[in-house]
Amino acid sequence: MIKVRGLTKTFRGRGNTVQAVNGVDLDVAEGEIVGFLGPNGAGKTTTLRMLSTLLRPTSGEAMVAGCDLLDDPAGVRLRIGYVGQGNGAGADQRVGEELITQARLYGMTRAAARQRVDELLTRYELQGMAGRTVRTLSGGQRRRLDIVMGVLHRPPLVFLDEPSAALDPQSRSNLWQHISSLRDEHGSTIFLTTHYLDEVDALCERILVIDGGRIITEGTPDGLKGEISGDLVTLEPADPAAAAASAEQLPGAREVTVDGATVSFRVSHGDTAAPELMRTLEAAGNPVRAVQIKRPTLDDVFLTLTGRSLRDADANPEPGQGE
Amino acid sequence: MTVRLLQQTRLVFVRSSRPWLRSPMALLVGVAGPLVYLLLFGPLLKGTVVRGGGNPWQWFVPGMLMQLTLFGAAYAGFSLIPELRSGVMERLRVAPVSRAALLLGRVISDVFQLALQGVLLLATATALGFRASVPAMALALTLTAVLGAAISSASYTLALKIKEEYKFAPLLSMLLVPLMLLSGVLLPMDAAPSWLHTLSRLNPLTHVVDALRAIAVGHYGSHATLTGAVVAVVLAVLAVAWGMRTMSRELG
Numbered sequence: 001m002i003k004v005r006g007l008t009k010t011f012r013g014r015g016n017t018v019q020a021v022n023g024v025d026l027d028v029a030e031g032e033i034v035g036f037l038g039p040n041g042a043g044k045t046t047t048l049r050m051l052s053t054l055l056r057p058t059s060g061e062a063m064v065a066g067c068d069l070l071d072d073p074a075g076v077r078l079r080i081g082y083v084g085q086g087n088g089a090g091a092d093q094r095v096g097e098e099l100i101t102q103a104r105l106y107g108m109t110r111a112a113a114r115q116r117v118d119e120l121l122t123r124y125e126l127q128g129m130a131g132r133t134v135r136t137l138s139g140g141q142r143r144r145l146d147i148v149m150g151v152l153h154r155p156p157l158v159f160l161d162e163p164s165a166a167l168d169p170q171s172r173s174n175l176w177q178h179i180s181s182l183r184d185e186h187g188s189t190i191f192l193t194t195h196y197l198d199e200v201d202a203l204c205e206r207i208l209v210i211d212g213g214r215i216i217t218e219g220t221p222d223g224l225k226g227e228i229s230g231d232l233v234t235l236e237p238a239d240p241a242a243a244a245a246s247a248e249q250l251p252g253a254r255e256v257t258v259d260g261a262t263v264s265f266r267v268s269h270g271d272t273a274a275p276e277l278m279r280t281l282e283a284a285g286n287p288v289r290a291v292q293i294k295r296p297t298l299d300d301v302f303l304t305l306t307g308r309s310l311r312d313a314d315a316n317p318e319p320g321q322g323e
Numbered sequence: 324m325t326v327r328l329l330q331q332t333r334l335v336f337v338r339s340s341r342p343w344l345r346s347p348m349a350l351l352v353g354v355a356g357p358l359v360y361l362l363l364f365g366p367l368l369k370g371t372v373v374r375g376g377g378n379p380w381q382w383f384v385p386g387m388l389m390q391l392t393l394f395g396a397a398y399a400g401f402s403l404i405p406e407l408r409s410g411v412m413e414r415l416r417v418a419p420v421s422r423a424a425l426l427l428g429r430v431i432s433d434v435f436q437l438a439l440q441g442v443l444l445l446a447t448a449t450a451l452g453f454r455a456s457v458p459a460m461a462l463a464l465t466l467t468a469v470l471g472a473a474i475s476s477a478s479y480t481l482a483l484k485i486k487e488e489y490k491f492a493p494l495l496s497m498l499l500v501p502l503m504l505l506s507g508v509l510l511p512m513d514a515a516p517s518w519l520h521t522l523s524r525l526n527p528l529t530h531v532v533d534a535l536r537a538i539a540v541g542h543y544g545s546h547a548t549l550t551g552a553v554v555a556v557v558l559a560v561l562a563v564a565w566g567m568r569t570m571s572r573e574l575g
Contacts, residue, residue, distance in 0.1 A: 052417055074419055082417040086410020092342035101338045105331060105420050149414060 001157050001189040002028040002051065007060035008213075009046050020046040022213030024060070030156070033183050033190045035204030035221075037298075039308055043213040044193050045085075045161065051191070052082045052159045065157045078106070081155035081188075085162045087142050088149045089134045095121075095145060096130030099152065106153040113152075120148045124178060140171030147178060151188070158182065160192035164199055176202045197298040207298075211306045221298060228304050229296035230254070231270025235263045236290040237281055243288070246280055270294075328421050335420075335428020336435075339402075343436055353395050354440040357387040358447055364509075365451060377540065380453040384445070385463065385535030386508035389528060391440055392467045393503055396474035397495055399433045400482030407486055412574065422571040426479060430563070433475040434468045441467055455539050463538050466555055470531050473558035476566040483573045506532050530554040 009021040021043040028034050038044040049055040051064055053073040062068070067075035089098045096117060103113035121127050124144040129137065137145065143163070150158060163179060164172040180203060182188045194200060200207055200221055208218045217224065230252070237243035243263045247256045250273055256265040267273045270293040278288045303309050343349045361384070368379040406412050415425060441464045445453070455463070478495075485491045505519075506528035512520055523529050534551020542548060 054413065054416060077417060077419040080417070082414070084410045084413045084417075086408070086413065088410050088414030090338075090342075090406060090411050091409065093338065094341070097341060098338070101334050102414075102418070104334050105415075105418050107419075146410075146414075 001030045001032070002026065002062070002064055002191065004051070004062040005060060007047065007050060007062055008058045009043075009050060009055060010058045019213055021050070021057075024210070024213070024215055026208055026215060026218075028189060028191055030189055031183065031187060033180070033203055033205050034192070035200045035207040036191060036193045036210065037195060037200065037207055037302075038193075038210035039195065039302075039306065042211045044195075044210050047210065048159060048161055048191075048193050052080060053077055054082075065155070078153075079155055079157065081150035081153070081158040083146050083150040083158070083160045083163060085165065087134075088146045089142065091133075091135040093134050094130070095126065095132050095134060095137070098134065099130075099145075099148060102149050103152045108153070116152060117148075120152065124148050125174075138171075139167055140174065143167060143171070143175055144178065147175075147182075151182065151186075154186075155188070157189045157191065160190065162194060163192055164194075164196065172199070173202070179203055197302075200298055209302070209305060216305055224301050225296045225298065226268050229300040230266035230268045231273075231296065232264060232266055232294040233270045233274050233277075234292040234294070235274075235277070235288050236261055237263060237286050237288045239286045242284070242286050243277075243281055246284070246286075247277060250277060266296075328424055331421050331424035332427045332431065335424050336431045337428075339429045339432035340435060343432075350436065350440060350443075353436070354391060354443050356394060357391045357444055360387055360390070361444070361448055361451060378452065378454060380448060380451065381455070381539045382511075382536060384448040384453045385539050386506075386532055387444060387448070388441060388463060388467050388535055389470075389506060389508055389532050390503060391444055392437055392471045393474060393499060393528065395437050395440060396433055396471040397478050397499055399429070399475040400478035400480075400491060401488065403429070403479055403482045404486065404488055404491065407483070416574045422574055423567050425574070426476065426563070426566045426570045429479060430472050430475045430566075434471050437471040438464055438468055453539075456541070459538050459541060459543070462543065463535050466531065466534060466538070466552060469552075469555040469559050470528075473555065473562040476559070476562035480562070480566045480569045483569050502526060502528055505529065508532060527554045527558055 004024055004026045007021060007024040008019070011018045011020055024043070024047055036044055036048065046055065050057045051062065051069065053069070053076050057070065062070070064076045065079035067079060069076055089095070099117040099120075100110070100113045103116055104110065108116065117130070121130060124147065126141060126144055126148065129141065134142065134145070147163075150160075160179065164175050167175065176199070179190065179192070183190055192203070204221060206218065206220055207224065209216050217228070219227070235243060240258045240261060240263050244256050244258045247253050247263060247265045250265075250267060253265045253267045253273070256263070274291055274293055278291065281288055299309055365380065365383055368383055403412070445455075445460050445464075481494065482491060485494065505523045505526040507523055512523045512529070515523060530547075531551045531554055533547040537545045537547040537551070
């Protein structure tokens with residue numbers, strides 16, 4: 001559904017150039033829900049804007065929804081849905097009229113537009129809202145309206161840019177259900193950017209991580225957690241120093257540290273490694289009083305990969321990123 | 324292609340017109356400035372300004388039509404800035420919509436609004452003593468519509484480039500007040516010192532006001548009418564071309 005090779009974007013300002021995207025390769029198969037992660041300034045939004053025809057790439061090749069991004073952006077526009085970070089519906093417009101106008105701009109007849117709008121308002125829990133002015137809707141309702149606008153023309157590929165930012169927890173999980181059903185019930189391919197790790201855990205089957213304008217890793221959320229950070233195992237053995245020495249012997253164990261009475265280390269499969277270690281220690285007369293295995297979060301993955309936590313990056317957005 | 328453009332322009336026109344059609348107060352507020360001048364300033368002109376002793380309303384009302392057009396259309400860009408910021412324009416950019424339609428639909432909506440306000444202005448003026456035939460009024464409104472299209476296009480273009488209300492508003496007041504004063508809307512430029520008179524002739528709006536005044540006294544085919552018409556058409560063509568170019572460049 002998406003195939004990108006060597007995509008770059010250079011912004012030229014007065015006297016300085018910023019290489020925002022620096023050779024991105026990525027593939028997304030039909031029917032996938034892919035999360036695109038990265039701290040602000042990593043090139044995430046710039047890449048998304050190129051793929052959705054909002055920015056022209058400096059170089060590279062891309063096929064998006066079966067059309068060549070550089071030669072046929074009009075073809076791409078017809079086949080993709082795009083839900084940006086902002087609200088796509090005019091604040092002074094009425095919900096139903098704005099949606100029908102949008103559908104008609106995509107070439108639907110008036111009758112088809114009406115029918116499609118009624119269907120989607122119901123599906124996205126906006127029934128009875130057609131006559132309301134957009135500015136009177138709640139944040140969650142406006143966000144659902146944005147998604148309705150993005151999928152009116154039944155695009156096979158939908159881009160979502162930070163779909164749940166600025167929503168309350170309840171509206172977020174409601175929105176996630178709608179996004180999942182877009183794929184599960186309607187077969188759409190979904191490509192979304194986020195820097196919320198709970199959003200990735202709730203929605204994405206595969207993630208791509210971008211930093212410094214390049215894809216630095218990809219995989220399933222669980223796979224990346226296992227491979228990159230590993231589980232954090234914490235033990236309280238009778239003899240911490242001896243236990244630490246045994247832990248060092250475990251294949252793949254790293255970051256073995258002793259802190260008072262506790263020993264901790266990271267290992268890919270903590271659930272099987274910990275009992276094995278406990279048996280070894282028990283046999284050596286070094287019983288373990290307590291054990292804790294903590295699955296890593298994607299934030300740990302991020303910290304390992306980029307040296308930055310997503311939250312830090314969020315708190316200190318870098319300037320120079322094209323909006 | 325052309326059919327698509329017309330259809331999309333119509334959709335954008337209807338969309339842009341809905342908010343102001345729903346609140347007629349906005350229409351009245353837009354025309355309130357010139358109406359206040361008609362009511363509170365117009366009567367002062369009785370027997371003062373016009374050489375040859377004609378009806379002073381024939382001289383004053385065309386100037387108010389210009390003021391309505393200038394101020395009404397110049398603020399059009401303000402409706403675009405929130406939509407640039409919120410994500411509405413972004414949503415439209417991703418849609419397979421002609422960039423020309425995005426501009427033209429809005430401009431036509433503004434012109435439509437100006438025409439309704441112009442009718443209201445001319446009706447009030449007629450009640451006060453302005454005398455012009457229906458064809459003369461129609462011609463005057465057509466000329467102001469062409470000029471209005473030029474100014475509204477230019478306003479959207481500036482809004483696309485400037486993107487912030489707090490920068491856009493001072494720029495407009497910096498431009499509009501001199502343009503209005505130099506076009507001789509309030510007092511005749513005949514008595515002006517020569518440097519001011521020269522500046523006034525360099526202001527394209529002066530020629531449109533002159534044309535409106537010629538039309539108001541029935542001189543449809545006069546030199547002044549033709550010059551004003553040509554100036555308005557050239558301004559409209561240039562402004563719309565500039566707007567379309569900026570729209571496709573800024574919106575990609």
